[in-house]
Amino acid sequence: MSVDRGGRDADVDDRSRKWPGVAAIALFVVLAAVFVGAPFGDAAGGFEGDAGITASIGYSMFNIDAPDAIPSEGFLVSFILIAVVLDAALDGAVMLATREEEDERSPGLASDATDRGPERVPSTDGGRPVGDGEEVDD
Amino acid sequence: MVPIEYYLLLSAAVFCIGVFGILTRRNALLFLMSVELLLNAANINLVAFSRFHGNLTGQTFSLFTLALAAAEVAIGIGIVLVLYRNFDDVDVTEATTMRW
Numbered sequence: 001m002s003v004d005r006g007g008r009d010a011d012v013d014d015r016s017r018k019w020p021g022v023a024a025i026a027l028f029v030v031l032a033a034v035f036v037g038a039p040f041g042d043a044a045g046g047f048e049g050d051a052g053i054t055a056s057i058g059y060s061m062f063n064i065d066a067p068d069a070i071p072s073e074g075f076l077v078s079f080i081l082i083a084v085v086l087d088a089a090l091d092g093a094v095m096l097a098t099r100e101e102e103d104e105r106s107p108g109l110a111s112d113a114t115d116r117g118p119e120r121v122p123s124t125d126g127g128r129p130v131g132d133g134e135e136v137d138d
Numbered sequence: 139m140v141p142i143e144y145y146l147l148l149s150a151a152v153f154c155i156g157v158f159g160i161l162t163r164r165n166a167l168l169f170l171m172s173v174e175l176l177l178n179a180a181n182i183n184l185v186a187f188s189r190f191h192g193n194l195t196g197q198t199f200s201l202f203t204l205a206l207a208a209a210e211v212a213i214g215i216g217i218v219l220v221l222y223r224n225f226d227d228v229d230v231t232e233a234t235t236m237r238w
Binding site: 016017020021023024025027028031032035036040043044045046047048053056057060061070071072073075078079082085086088089090092093094095096097099 | 139142143146147150151153154155157158161162189190191192193194195197198199201202205206208209210212213215216217219220223
């Protein structure tokens with residue numbers, strides 16, 4: 001988080017901080033009023049079955065029919081789908097983080113070659129500042 | 139047993155904090171953290187109602203929500219990286235278009 005010279009939090013725009021705060025508090029008040037006034041009925045009073053909660057989650061995740069498991073639905077198809085989504089996310093993250101050597105801009109979100117603006121010439125002098133007593137050859 | 143309303147109020151508070159963060163923050167990483175708060179507010183509800191009804195479906199579903207949140211963060215951090223490379227900043231208001 002950056003702080004400017006005045007000591008303010010430069011990450012937050014002060015002008016737009018008041019109304020989002022009011023909106024968030026108003027949303028909380030509305031949600032709280034609904035939750036406190038809603039009839040939820042009687043609680044079940046704990047879980048049925050003799051197996052532990054963690055073991056029963058494992059049974060439901062892989063569609064295993066255990067006689068003493070806590071009742072739940074099967075999630076095997078969801079498990080496979082989430083595995084595919086995580087794999088795609090890993091590939092996407094690697095693709096976005098890959099940097100090409102000759103182009104400083106990342107290829108991940110560039111639209112095409114004509115949109116890349118003025119060409120940048122990579123520095124070959126190690127990034128030394130110009131004008132510190134040395135004569136610069138062009 | 140803690141009444142279900144307490145869990146719901148906690149969830150609403152976390153959700154509203156996340157909404158406030160999304161509306162006010164300009165740093166992309168804090169933006170991602172605010173989205174995580176929204177997702178975790180939903181997880182609190184899932185786990186609370188799972189215990190309330192004596193059924194494990196909500197808890198298992200919350201695990202999948204956590205996995206989806208991890209996938210979202212992986213892509214989000216990649217986008218933040220690209221944002222920093224192209225704009226030399228992680229201010230989300232700098233990137234106003236989908237192309238440059």
